[in-house]
Amino acid sequence: MPKLDRDAKKAINKMKKWNERIEVSRHIAVHNGESYYYVLFLNIFGIPQGSMAVREDGLILDINLAKSLIFRISSYNNIMKFASETKNGMKDILKRPYGMMKTIEKEVKEYFGEEIYSAHPLYEELSLLLKMCKTIYHNQEKFVDMYKELCSISDEQERNKLLNQSSFDRLYAIFIEWHVLLYEEQRLQLTNYYDLPKILKEVEGNKKGKKLCKSLRNMHTEKRRNIITEFIEGVIEKDVGDISGLSYSVEDIKRFRELKIKEGYQMFDSRLLPLIRN
Template sequence: MFSKRKIIKAAKPYKKKWTERIEVSRHKADYDGSHYYYVLFLNIWGNPQGALAVRTDGVVADLDTAKAIIWKISSYNNIMRFASKELKDNIKRPVGVMKTIEKQMLDFYGEDLHKHKLGKEIALLLNMCRTIYRNRYSLVGILKEMISISDTQESKKVLGYDTFEQLQHLFIDAHALMFQENKMQLENYKDLPKILADLNGHPKGKKLSKSLKHFHQEKIRQQLIKFDSGVVRKEIGDVSVLSYTAEDVEYFKELKRNEGLLRFESNLVPDIRN
């Protein structure tokens, strides 16, 4: 039975200032068959100053156990924030325009591209359109699964090993899909002037040209570069040199996992008071 008073009483000796407020996580994490709460010490402005892991019976965990507990619950919170903001915003994008561009491209160029002087560039644009609207279904599925796990957590309140691993997997996969799209768009952005020049003067290509000009704007390029430069911290790896190939996407996933661990080690571990 949860006793918030018991957890707070166990955490009080670990306060560094009498003004610190103690906040107990709504969820607890399973570790070797025992359940632990994640405790935060907040200053008068509500900013975290320290962390602690306390077993449900009020016993303060050792440091190694605390790291495992705080890693799980803090990661869970971060993943759910990502789902409710960044992932939802990504899904709201009007990807139906990609199907429109695909149709316009096929009407103008046809399927047989190997003899066309811009065959490679046109194939990339078609592949990008198909990837973006195909990924949309995958991202919606990931969001639905995250929401389902969140709903289950609201009733269970215990974050188990399998659930945590699945959430981590979903989080990495979502970022990998977004990374793949971004890389394809960056590459395609460089190719668009060639395609637009090829369409110039063709009456049948007017609608396609208008559609493509919409995507060849400086503000769009800046958004793509911003994502590319910020999706993984530079000290982990330079993703700007990676492409959208399957091999590079898998390498990106590895970098993203490493980034999560580094963020935890550098941002949270020094503040653990166990």
């Protein structure tokens, strides 16, 4: 917890109830060259009962500026938590065996040929399979670069604790883009899942397609389908918008991006805004 100026302590204590304790975020929002603290008021069980933003000299802000600064710091804390999670977080994605996609791509081309023409009876299914493979291994390269950039910003943030608007905006853009890329590939995988039996029917029993058949069977499992479905069903809060009818088209991915951004603000307005005491 940062060391508070005496006037800042007085301002915070005016807002604190007798049975509450305070927790001041280590990260300090910078606005127009001035520093602002994000304060939580907790009950005896550690559950937040209120919050406020206060300038380092004790000035209590108007609600609109307080809302903006609290959104910045609370979102930063949530993004960093997501980045560090080893299950369903950024680190989890970085560890996945994406090389399998390049293997499947190679096996498809070895069996069906380098060029799959529109006259081929499985043209749509094979085109989708190859698109899915390329999307996943190209996304993995993007994920690695995005994570490195996020860590670079975070390292700087951990050193000076001052969170300016431009650094936060970039972090938030990375967070949104990460989910957009995941959504696109999960939609591709789900559609591909239902196409795989047609491709398997073609290669099963053919000695030439033995490796490809094994790879496709490993992809076509109920466990895999459940993981994909759970992601799609949970990636956007239901009260933000229904994405069940969206696909991986450019228009639908754009719509998903809009909803993911809307979700962040809507969750803040419903869960944190009522707690602000400014």
